[in-house]
Amino acid sequence: MQAIFDRAVRHSPFLSMIINREPDFVLDIEAALNDPIARSWVDDPEMPPARRLRISRRRLALVTAIGDLSARYSLERVTGLLTGFADRALDVAIRTAIAERVPDAEPRGFVAIALGKQGSRELNYSSDIDPIFLYDPATLPHRSNESVEDGAARIARRVVELLQARDGDGYVLRVDLRLRPSPEATPPALPVGAAISYYESQALPWERAAFIRARATAGDIALGEHFIDAIQPFVWRRSLDFGTIGEIRSISSRIRDHYDDVQQFGPGFDLKRGRGGIREVEFFAQVHQLIHGGRDVALRAPATMDALAALAEAGWIGQEDASMLSDAYRLLRTIEHRVQMIDDRQTHLLPEKPEALANVAALHGLESGEALLDLLRPHVAMVSKRYDALEGEGDNALPADPERLRERLEAAGFADGEGAVRLIDKWRGNSYRALRTAAAKEAMEAALPGLVDALAASADPHAALLRLDKLLTGLPSAINFFRLLEAQPSLAALLSAILSHAPTLADALGLRVSLLDGLIDASALDPVGEVPALITDMTPRDRSGDYEALLDHVRRVVGEKRFALGAQIIAGASDPLAVSAGYARVAEAAIEVIARATIAQFAQVHGTVPGSELVILALGRLGGGALTHASDLDLIFLFTGEHSAESGGAKPLGAVMYYNRLAQRIIGALSVATAAGPLYEVDTRLRPSGAQGPISVSLAGFARYQREDAWTWEHMALTRARPVFGSDAARGAVTQAIDAVLQGARPERPIAAEAARMREEMAAHKPPLGPLDAKLLPGGLVDLEFAVHVQQLCHRSGFSTDLGRAIAGLIEAGLLPPALASAHDFLTRLLVTLRLVAPDGQPPAEASRALVARAVRAESWNAMLASFDTTRQEVRDCWEGLIRPTKGE
CATH class of the missing domain: 3.30.460.10 (Beta Polymerase, domain 2)
Structure with missing residues (x-):
C-alpha cells in the first residue's frame, strides 16, 4: 500500500494535498477501503452542512483513488462510490435548503432527477452532476410571504451554492442545470406537471437519449418516481421515430466537428469526445437502446456496460462487439480518472506535453507516455470503427434529373423505368399529404436508394411500386415510415416482398403503417409464443x-x-x-x-x-x-x-x-x-x-x-x-x-344423409370464390371436414379438436384413407397462403406463383396445380364414398 501512496504523492498534487491534510484518515485507510462511504462521511452536527460535505468529499476522493490505483476497486466500484456520495450530498443539500427557509418542515415536494452519469451511477472522478430540479406546488414548503414558484427557485439556487461554492476545504460538486427544458428561459426548478407536459409534447430528440439514464436521486423520491413513470412513453416508444436516431448520430458528428483538434489519437486526445472515445461507446449503446428498448424492457439498462451486455444477450449486437466495447470503455474511463486525479480538474484530455503525459502514465503504473498511448491505441481504433459502421455509408441519393433517374432505376432492375420515374416524381411533388413537409421529403430521400434497390429485386417491381404508391396515398405522414426503412435496410426487402405478393398485408399496412415497426424485432419471423x-x-x-x-x-x-x-x-x-x-x-x-x-x-x-x-x-x-x-x-x-x-x-x-x-x-x-x-x-x-x-x-x-x-x-x-x-x-x-x-348421449339420426343434405345446401348458398378456393371447391377443406366429422359421429372414434390429429386417429382406425392426412396439410397450407396472396380465390399474379408453390411444398406452380387437382379428387372420392349409400334414402 505504501507504494500506492508514494505514486499518488509523486504524480498527483491533488492527492498529495489530501494526504497531508488528512493524516488520521490516512492512518486508518484499510478500514476506509473496506467501508468508504461510512468512513469518509463527516457527521458532526456542530459543523455547518456545507463544510461537512466538503470534507467528506475530500476524504472519499482519497479513498476512492487509493482503491482504484491499487486495483482493489473495479471501475464499477469506483463510479458507484462517486455516484453514491453525489446522491447523498445532493439530498443533504436539498434538505438543508428547505430547512433554512422553512424550519421544521418536512423535506418534501422537491426532487432532483439525475441525468447523465449520475443517473446511470457512472460518475467520473471530477464529474459535474446534471440534475433537473422539480417541485410539487401542492406540497413544497414555502414561506408565507413568497409564492411557491419563488420559494422553489430559491431552494434550487441554494442547493447549487451549497454544493459548488469553494473555500479552504475545496468544494463538493459542480452542478450543471442546463439539461432542464429551455434552460435559457426557465427558472432553475420546474413544476412537475409542467415538466411532464413538456416531455410529452415539446421535447427534442436528444432529450430522449438523456432520459435513458434518468433517476430520482435526492429529495422527494416518490415525486421523482411519479415523474419518471409519467414520461416513460416519451423515452421508450414502441413505434419509434427514427429521426431520433439520426439526431443522436448528428450530435456525435457535431462533436467531432467542434472538437476537431482533439479528435485524432495522440497527445492531446479527448478521451471523452474524441473519435473512438467514451462518448462514442455510450452513443453506440444508446442508439440500439432507443431502437429496440420500446419493445424490450430488458434493454433499458442505464449503465453503458450493462446496456451493451443486455443488447448482446438479446442478439442486437454481437457478443464480441459487446465485450470489446466494454473493455475499451473500462480502459478509457480508467485513464480519464487518472487525468482528473492529478489536479481534480474536470478534464478529459490527455496532456500534450511529453512530461505531463508521462506523469499520467506513471500514475497509472506505466513506464512512459508512449506506453500509455500504445495501451489505448487499439481500443480507440476499434471503437471508432464500430461507431463509424453505425453511422452508415455516405450519400447515395437518387438523381433528381428524370433521365438520370430513369437510367438508375432501369439499372437497378425496373423494366418500366419511365413509369417508375413518374411515380417518384409524384412523390417528390406536393400532391401527397404524407409528403408535403420538408422533414417528410428529407426522410423519403434518405430511404429511397435502399428501398428502390429492394423493390427492384422483388418478384414484381412494378406491382410493388404501385402498392407502395397506394400506401403513401393513404398515410397522414410518411416521416416515420421512411426513417424506419432508412434505419433498418433489411426491412425494405421484406416490405418489397409484402408489396409484391400480399395485398392483404399491404392493405393492412396502408391503414396502420406502424405495423411495420413490429418487424424490427429479431424474433418477428419466429413462431409466436404460447398462449400464456x-x-x-x-x-x-x-x-x-x-x-x-x-x-x-x-x-x-x-x-x-x-x-x-x-x-x-x-x-x-x-x-x-x-x-x-x-x-x-x-x-x-x-x-x-x-x-x-x-x-x-x-x-x-x-x-x-x-x-x-x-x-x-x-x-x-x-x-x-x-x-x-x-x-x-x-x-x-x-x-x-x-x-x-x-x-x-x-x-x-x-x-x-x-x-x-x-x-x-x-x-x-x-x-x-x-x-x-x-x-x-x-x-x-x-x-x-x-x-x-x-x-x-x-x-x-x-x-x-x-x-x-x-x-x-x-x-x-x-x-x-x-x-x-x-x-x-x-x-x-x-x-x-x-x-x-x-360418445352417444344424443338422438339417433341418419348422420351421413343429413350431412350430405347440409353440404348441398351450403354449395347452393355459398359457392366457391374462384378456381383456387381450397375451402369451398368440391374436394376442398369443407368436404374433408364433413368426411371427418361424419366418421367421428358415426363411429364415435378419432375425436380431437385438432383436425390433423383427428384424421390420423381415423386413418389408424381404418375409417379414412391414408391420403387424407397429406390432403389436409396441402389444402390447409394453400388456404392460409392464398388468404394473403389471392384472397379472391383467383390465380395470383405470375410473380407470386412461385411463393405459393414453395408454401405448399410443391416444386413449381404447375406441380402445385397438379397436386391441387389430385388432392381434391382424393377428398371428393372419400366424401362421395361416405354419402353414396344415402343417395337412395
Missing part, C-alpha cells in the same frame, strides 16, 4: 390504465402479431401450418385478456353471480387451433351455476340477463374497430337455437339441448368445440358435457 406468453404481451404493464386503453393495447399487439405471422409466410420463414396455429394462439390470448378485463369492468356495476362463471367455447377453425389471416371466431358463451341466480352489485341482474349482457360486451370489445384497428369478426350462430336464441346459455341448458334437440350439423360442429376461457374446473365441466354427447 401472448397474454403477458397483451396485458399492459401499467395496470392502472382505463378499459379502453387496454382494448387499444390488445388491438395493437394482435395487429402486430397477425401482420408478422403473415410476413413469415411471405418471407418463407415458417410453414403455413405453424402460422395457422400461431393465428389461433393469438386469438385465444386476445379472448382471455379482453374477457377478463370486460368481466372486471362489468362487475363494478353489476357485481358477480354467486357460484357461477362465464365459459367461452370456441368452435370451427379456432376450436381446431388453426386460423387463417381472415378467419372469424366461432364462439358460444356459457355460464355455470343456476340460471335463476342473481348478481350482487349496485345494479343486480338475473343470471341469464347478466351473462347475455356480459357476452354482448365481450363480442363488442372483440369486434368493434377503434383507432388502433379491428380485431375479429365474431360469429355466434352456432349457439343453441341459432341466431334466434339467447347469446349466452347455462351449461346445463347447453348440455340438455345438445343431448335432446341439436341437429346433426351442430353435433358436427361440436367435434371441434374447445373451451378457451374459464377456470380449469369450468372448462372441465364443459368438456365433460361435450364428450358425453359425442
Whole structure:
C-alpha cells in the first residue's frame, strides 16, 4: 500500500494535498477501503452542512483513488462510490435548503432527477452532476410571504451554492442545470406537471437519449418516481421515430466537428469526445437502446456496460462487439480518472506535453507516455470503427434529373423505368399529404436508394411500386415510415416482398403503417409464443390504465402479431401450418385478456353471480387451433351455476340477463374497430337455437339441448368445440358435457344423409370464390371436414379438436384413407397462403406463383396445380364414398 501512496504523492498534487491534510484518515485507510462511504462521511452536527460535505468529499476522493490505483476497486466500484456520495450530498443539500427557509418542515415536494452519469451511477472522478430540479406546488414548503414558484427557485439556487461554492476545504460538486427544458428561459426548478407536459409534447430528440439514464436521486423520491413513470412513453416508444436516431448520430458528428483538434489519437486526445472515445461507446449503446428498448424492457439498462451486455444477450449486437466495447470503455474511463486525479480538474484530455503525459502514465503504473498511448491505441481504433459502421455509408441519393433517374432505376432492375420515374416524381411533388413537409421529403430521400434497390429485386417491381404508391396515398405522414426503412435496410426487402405478393398485408399496412415497426424485432419471423406468453404481451404493464386503453393495447399487439405471422409466410420463414396455429394462439390470448378485463369492468356495476362463471367455447377453425389471416371466431358463451341466480352489485341482474349482457360486451370489445384497428369478426350462430336464441346459455341448458334437440350439423360442429376461457374446473365441466354427447348421449339420426343434405345446401348458398378456393371447391377443406366429422359421429372414434390429429386417429382406425392426412396439410397450407396472396380465390399474379408453390411444398406452380387437382379428387372420392349409400334414402 505504501507504494500506492508514494505514486499518488509523486504524480498527483491533488492527492498529495489530501494526504497531508488528512493524516488520521490516512492512518486508518484499510478500514476506509473496506467501508468508504461510512468512513469518509463527516457527521458532526456542530459543523455547518456545507463544510461537512466538503470534507467528506475530500476524504472519499482519497479513498476512492487509493482503491482504484491499487486495483482493489473495479471501475464499477469506483463510479458507484462517486455516484453514491453525489446522491447523498445532493439530498443533504436539498434538505438543508428547505430547512433554512422553512424550519421544521418536512423535506418534501422537491426532487432532483439525475441525468447523465449520475443517473446511470457512472460518475467520473471530477464529474459535474446534471440534475433537473422539480417541485410539487401542492406540497413544497414555502414561506408565507413568497409564492411557491419563488420559494422553489430559491431552494434550487441554494442547493447549487451549497454544493459548488469553494473555500479552504475545496468544494463538493459542480452542478450543471442546463439539461432542464429551455434552460435559457426557465427558472432553475420546474413544476412537475409542467415538466411532464413538456416531455410529452415539446421535447427534442436528444432529450430522449438523456432520459435513458434518468433517476430520482435526492429529495422527494416518490415525486421523482411519479415523474419518471409519467414520461416513460416519451423515452421508450414502441413505434419509434427514427429521426431520433439520426439526431443522436448528428450530435456525435457535431462533436467531432467542434472538437476537431482533439479528435485524432495522440497527445492531446479527448478521451471523452474524441473519435473512438467514451462518448462514442455510450452513443453506440444508446442508439440500439432507443431502437429496440420500446419493445424490450430488458434493454433499458442505464449503465453503458450493462446496456451493451443486455443488447448482446438479446442478439442486437454481437457478443464480441459487446465485450470489446466494454473493455475499451473500462480502459478509457480508467485513464480519464487518472487525468482528473492529478489536479481534480474536470478534464478529459490527455496532456500534450511529453512530461505531463508521462506523469499520467506513471500514475497509472506505466513506464512512459508512449506506453500509455500504445495501451489505448487499439481500443480507440476499434471503437471508432464500430461507431463509424453505425453511422452508415455516405450519400447515395437518387438523381433528381428524370433521365438520370430513369437510367438508375432501369439499372437497378425496373423494366418500366419511365413509369417508375413518374411515380417518384409524384412523390417528390406536393400532391401527397404524407409528403408535403420538408422533414417528410428529407426522410423519403434518405430511404429511397435502399428501398428502390429492394423493390427492384422483388418478384414484381412494378406491382410493388404501385402498392407502395397506394400506401403513401393513404398515410397522414410518411416521416416515420421512411426513417424506419432508412434505419433498418433489411426491412425494405421484406416490405418489397409484402408489396409484391400480399395485398392483404399491404392493405393492412396502408391503414396502420406502424405495423411495420413490429418487424424490427429479431424474433418477428419466429413462431409466436404460447398462449400464456401472448397474454403477458397483451396485458399492459401499467395496470392502472382505463378499459379502453387496454382494448387499444390488445388491438395493437394482435395487429402486430397477425401482420408478422403473415410476413413469415411471405418471407418463407415458417410453414403455413405453424402460422395457422400461431393465428389461433393469438386469438385465444386476445379472448382471455379482453374477457377478463370486460368481466372486471362489468362487475363494478353489476357485481358477480354467486357460484357461477362465464365459459367461452370456441368452435370451427379456432376450436381446431388453426386460423387463417381472415378467419372469424366461432364462439358460444356459457355460464355455470343456476340460471335463476342473481348478481350482487349496485345494479343486480338475473343470471341469464347478466351473462347475455356480459357476452354482448365481450363480442363488442372483440369486434368493434377503434383507432388502433379491428380485431375479429365474431360469429355466434352456432349457439343453441341459432341466431334466434339467447347469446349466452347455462351449461346445463347447453348440455340438455345438445343431448335432446341439436341437429346433426351442430353435433358436427361440436367435434371441434374447445373451451378457451374459464377456470380449469369450468372448462372441465364443459368438456365433460361435450364428450358425453359425442360418445352417444344424443338422438339417433341418419348422420351421413343429413350431412350430405347440409353440404348441398351450403354449395347452393355459398359457392366457391374462384378456381383456387381450397375451402369451398368440391374436394376442398369443407368436404374433408364433413368426411371427418361424419366418421367421428358415426363411429364415435378419432375425436380431437385438432383436425390433423383427428384424421390420423381415423386413418389408424381404418375409417379414412391414408391420403387424407397429406390432403389436409396441402389444402390447409394453400388456404392460409392464398388468404394473403389471392384472397379472391383467383390465380395470383405470375410473380407470386412461385411463393405459393414453395408454401405448399410443391416444386413449381404447375406441380402445385397438379397436386391441387389430385388432392381434391382424393377428398371428393372419400366424401362421395361416405354419402353414396344415402343417395337412395
